[in-house]
Amino acid sequence: MLKTGMTAALAATMLLAGPAAAVTVTGAKTIRITNLVPTWLQVGEVQAIEAVTGTNVALTSNGGTATGSGNYDTTSTPDKAIDGLAPVSYPLIYHSDSAAAEEFLLITLAAPTSLSSLTVFGRADFGSRDLFGITIFDSLGATLFSGQLDNRALAGGGNTLTFDVAPPVGGVPEPASWALMIGGFGLVGGAMRRRGANADGLASRAAA
Known part of the structure; x- marks a missing residue:
């Protein structure tokens, strides 16, 4: 006994x-993507996965919208990053209008959402440029998550960011x-x- x-x-x-366990980012409303390498920001596709249904809520067809700091030309617009096509090359991507550090892509979800993962595709023919800074905000602009995705060795392929946290x-x-x-x-x-x-x-x- x-x-x-x-x-x-x-x-x-x-x-x-x-051990550390996969968690969700709850209440996500906007996703900001930057390039941590001092060069053009080029994003082929963003997939934001809802935790319960597995739905890609970033898609335009699911209510997602995208804006950017400026696009290179009239074809490489922010909406190309949430049209469901990946992997893709220029001009079917979002391409910033300069190589400045402040260039960004901002994706707004239709409603606050719990996300289980985030996948970002770079430019398929110039993968070496893709070191993405990722920040997720709630509807009030508070930061829920901040991290990075290193796609430089993936030739434009998608790299998935899962949200892990260790118990205190x-x-x-x-x-x-x-x-x-x-x-x-x-x-x-x-x-x-x-x-x-x-x-x-x-x-x-x-x-x-």
Whole structure:
């Protein structure tokens, strides 16, 4: 019984320190993409995946809209990044009008959404330029996520960004974890008390 109680307590403790897990970015409304390499921003396609349905909510056909800091010409416009075509080359991409660091592509979703992942395709014939900075905002403009996607070795292929977070070290456990942990320690305590009572009984009989 003591062994069983200790096993339960150990299981409860292990619940408090699990590995990093994939999570969702909740309430995402806008996605800002920049180029962290000092050159043109060139985006072939953006796929923002809704956590429950798996729907690409960035698509124009699903209500997504796109604006940019400026496009290279009248064909390489921001909407090319959310038209559902990938991988693609110029001019079927969004191509910024300069190589300045402040160039950006901004995608606005139809409604605040929980995202499970984000995939960005670069320019298929110039993949070496694609080191994307990614920032996701809520409807009030607060930053929900900030990271980067390095597509430079992918020749314009899509690189998927998943949102991972490690559980806090020494954080407050969830109620279910507390219940299991307390129950496990209760089993240990009960087994130890019974063991002590048995020992006392044997000692009393020996003295008699």
